Amino acid sequence: MLRRTFASALAGAALALPLTAVVSTPAVAAPALLATTNIRVVASDGWPQANLGPVGPTGTVTVWMGRQAVQQGYSVVRIAAHELGHSLGLPDVKPGPCSSLMSGSTGGVSCANTKPNAAEAARVQRNYASALVVQNAGGVLSDGA
Numbered sequence: 001m002l003r004r005t006f007a008s009a010l011a012g013a014a015l016a017l018p019l020t021a022v023v024s025t026p027a028v029a030a031p032a033l034l035a036t037t038n039i040r041v042v043a044s045d046g047w048p049q050a051n052l053g054p055v056g057p058t059g060t061v062t063v064w065m066g067r068q069a070v071q072q073g074y075s076v077v078r079i080a081a082h083e084l085g086h087s088l089g090l091p092d093v094k095p096g097p098c099s100s101l102m103s104g105s106t107g108g109v110s111c112a113n114t115k116p117n118a119a120e121a122a123r124v125q126r127n128y129a130s131a132l133v134v135q136n137a138g139g140v141l142s143d144g145a
């Protein structure tokens with residue numbers, strides 16, 4: 001059941017973050033898979049937190065899905081999308097409105113928005129516009145209320 005919940009949350013989060021894949025067109029045939037980024041999702045106690053990215057090719061980040069926020073009624077899909085936003089290099093925007101994905105808990109318990117606003121989406125696009133993505137630019141960012 002827990003596995004299904006996280007799988008559902010991640011699927012929703014992935015749909016909510018409109019990333020454009022950066023694809024190069026080399027003169028020679030490239031391998032089918034150029035780089036792999038590992039995003040590890042951990043069920044944890046306390047508040048959600050994540051490594052602040054942007055995570056680069058072959059990089060690894062961790063998202064901790066804090067049970068405390070879930071138990072207080074915050075949207076599991078929004079939590080996952082928000083924390084993945086950190087992994088993509090988005091900082092918190094607190095306090096902020098529900099329309100901002102990165103407003104996190106300050107968007108309110110009833111906020112179920114899982115999509116970044118235009119500014120947040122543009123920032124992720126800028127983060128990945130260059131092939132020189134800095135891996136794990138920041139430390140762990142905790143979302144405790």
Ligand SMILES: [Zn+2]
Pocket residue numbers: 082086091092102104141142143
């Ligand atoms: Zn946050």
